[in-house]
Amino acid sequence: MRLYPLLFLLLLVAAVLAVLVGSGDLSDPELRDTFLKLRGYRLAAAFLAGAALAVGGVVVQGLFRNPLASPSVLGTTAGASFGGQVALLLYGLAGAGSSFIVPEMLVPIGCFAGALAALAVLLLFLRITQDLLALLLTGFVLSALFLSLSAFVTSVAQETWELGRAVVSFSLGSVSGTGPRQLAFALPVIAVALLASWFWGRSLDLLLSGEEEAQSMGANVGAARWWSAIWVSVLVAGAVSVGGNVGFVGLVVPHMLRPFAGTKHQRLIPAAALAGGIFLVACDVVARLIPSRSEIPLGVVTGLIGAPLFLLLLIRLRRERAYA
Amino acid sequence: MRNGDGQLSLRTSGLSVQLGGRTVLRDVDLEAHPGEVLALLGPNGAGKSTLLKALAGLLPYKGRVEIADTDLASLSPSKRAKQISYVPQRSLLRSALSVEEVVALGRYVHGGSFGGMSANDKEAIDHAMQTAHADMLRKRIFTQLSVGEQQRVLLARALASDAPILLLDEPTAALDVGEGMAVLRLIRKLAARKHTLIVVLHDLADARSTTDRALLLKDGGVVEQGETRDVISAEPIRAVYGVKLIENARIGFEPDSEDRKPGVT
Numbered sequence: 001m002r003l004y005p006l007l008f009l010l011l012l013v014a015a016v017l018a019v020l021v022g023s024g025d026l027s028d029p030e031l032r033d034t035f036l037k038l039r040g041y042r043l044a045a046a047f048l049a050g051a052a053l054a055v056g057g058v059v060v061q062g063l064f065r066n067p068l069a070s071p072s073v074l075g076t077t078a079g080a081s082f083g084g085q086v087a088l089l090l091y092g093l094a095g096a097g098s099s100f101i102v103p104e105m106l107v108p109i110g111c112f113a114g115a116l117a118a119l120a121v122l123l124l125f126l127r128i129t130q131d132l133l134a135l136l137l138t139g140f141v142l143s144a145l146f147l148s149l150s151a152f153v154t155s156v157a158q159e160t161w162e163l164g165r166a167v168v169s170f171s172l173g174s175v176s177g178t179g180p181r182q183l184a185f186a187l188p189v190i191a192v193a194l195l196a197s198w199f200w201g202r203s204l205d206l207l208l209s210g211e212e213e214a215q216s217m218g219a220n221v222g223a224a225r226w227w228s229a230i231w232v233s234v235l236v237a238g239a240v241s242v243g244g245n246v247g248f249v250g251l252v253v254p255h256m257l258r259p260f261a262g263t264k265h266q267r268l269i270p271a272a273a274l275a276g277g278i279f280l281v282a283c284d285v286v287a288r289l290i291p292s293r294s295e296i297p298l299g300v301v302t303g304l305i306g307a308p309l310f311l312l313l314l315i316r317l318r319r320e321r322a323y324a
Numbered sequence: 325m326r327n328g329d330g331q332l333s334l335r336t337s338g339l340s341v342q343l344g345g346r347t348v349l350r351d352v353d354l355e356a357h358p359g360e361v362l363a364l365l366g367p368n369g370a371g372k373s374t375l376l377k378a379l380a381g382l383l384p385y386k387g388r389v390e391i392a393d394t395d396l397a398s399l400s401p402s403k404r405a406k407q408i409s410y411v412p413q414r415s416l417l418r419s420a421l422s423v424e425e426v427v428a429l430g431r432y433v434h435g436g437s438f439g440g441m442s443a444n445d446k447e448a449i450d451h452a453m454q455t456a457h458a459d460m461l462r463k464r465i466f467t468q469l470s471v472g473e474q475q476r477v478l479l480a481r482a483l484a485s486d487a488p489i490l491l492l493d494e495p496t497a498a499l500d501v502g503e504g505m506a507v508l509r510l511i512r513k514l515a516a517r518k519h520t521l522i523v524v525l526h527d528l529a530d531a532r533s534t535t536d537r538a539l540l541l542k543d544g545g546v547v548e549q550g551e552t553r554d555v556i557s558a559e560p561i562r563a564v565y566g567v568k569l570i571e572n573a574r575i576g577f578e579p580d581s582e583d584r585k586p587g588v589t
């Protein structure tokens with residue numbers, strides 16, 4: 001079966017399930033509209049976040065020439081999450097009274113700054129070493145750093161109950177509370193970043209052969225690296241602002257797609273956007289299906305799928321490179 | 325004949341390169357002309373590959389590099405890549421791209437940002453693959469090829485760019501005798517098509533059989549340059565390598581017939 005008809009079919013199935021499955025009862029005519037509306041927002045948020053994270057994964061894998069890279073593994077998602085929390089905190093402490101600053105805008109900007117800071121540290125660090133394990137360890141250390149900084153922000157935010165709740169629920173990460181205002185802001189931002197990533201796809205193809213060869217073939221390597229990093233940061237910021245800290249989408253989706261869509265970025269990126277959206281919508285349905293008192297956070301589901309796959313890929317890659 | 329089948333000379337004056345505060349190349353003056361193969365020779369660490377990379381615009385340098393009277397430093401990466409194509413000894417590519425996709429990367433400077441390939445791109449890719457005898461590898465995965473096959477694909481990638489000046493870094497290193505001979509014959513064929521070729525070679529016999537002129541380097545400086553048969557002669561070879569040159573001491577090889585390309589089985 002061809003790739004795109006299959007993806008659209010999967011999207012249809014996932015979307016229908018996402019509307020039908022949930023704790024609310026759709027047979028109640030008074031509540032039906034409200035439920036459908038909430039699930040519609042939730043569906044849109046999961047799709048947007050999934051698309052953004054999957055394409056973010058494709059781009060960082062090209063940027064670092066490494067199929068194990070993904071925004072969560074490299075600490076980019078944690079950076080974005082931390083940036084978003086700081087933005088929320090600042091808004092709570094200072095801006096809440098003013099009428100022209102709204103958290104729907106402030107949080108994505110904070111996420112963007114956090115994500116870009118995390119990626120910039122990695123790019124600078126890579127000037128020193130290109131080693132696979134060094135890259136993954138640096139990502140891990142960045143993740144740990146941002147998590148502990150986040151804990152600090154959370155504890156400061158606890159001083160007011162309202163703010164504390166907002167920061168905690170943001171950092172847990174969920175698409176269940178995403179409203180139309182957040183979506184309206186995230187949609188154009190993510191759409192532009194998806195297009196821009198696709199635009200840099202040809203340069204990323206060249207970068208697969210390393211900086212020197214890419215440059216000799218006419219790529220402006222510096223520009224390609226920094227613009228890719230910026231657009232990944234925008235994608236991750238957009239995703240985190242509507243879905244919180246959801247990991248491993250950028251690892252799982254490109255990996256599943258490559259056998260069908262190939263390695264060339266301009267073919268892989270549109271397919272990854274679609275497949276990433278489907279994947280996260282499906283994960284969100286699964287999260288709703290697992291019986292528990294309160295709903296399971298989306299990041300738990302993606303983590304349960306992503307972490308074993310990451311280890312599998314790591315073992316396979318180490319073996320391949322050992323014999324290369 | 326395609327439009328890239330060369331007509332540009334390359335000239336340097338006072339070319340020096342410093343890496344990490346150390347001078348690795350000092351005051352190199354050289355000229356390379358269409359239809360001619362220039363060999364860069366010298367012991368390990370003499371600065372051959374550094375010189376090649378500087379010419380490709382991959383290293384910062386002092387002095388001047390000119391292509392047809394245009395200063396190389398004034399060209400953007402994409403304009404430079406349309407004139408000069410660099411073939412590394414081995415590619416760092418580790419992703420599962422097909423040979424066809426790898427060769428298509430050479431067309432980067434000719435395409436727009438919006439992907440897609442024009443009829444002209446396709447023609448250039450086909451032509452390049454035929455010239456480098458890589459067309460039968462078309463659908464294979466690059467990383468799964470032998471070193472010799474990879475070298476031919478990298479050459480095809482360089483040719484696909486239609487750049488008239490080709491810089492080759494030890495194209496025969498790690499190849500067996502048949503593969504190596506196929507690459508050397510290809511170099512002659514490209515010279516006959518008026519490409520300007522600058523080739524780093526380790527094997528002096530290969531340089532003798534394939535190149536027109538040679539530049540002998542030691543410790544980053546030019547010891548001798550001129551016609552290859554004069555450069556590879558007793559005095560300079562002893563001065564640079566500390567060995568004695570014995571004429572006709574080596575065994576030689578030639579392809580067993582015209583229609584069977586060596587290294588292509």
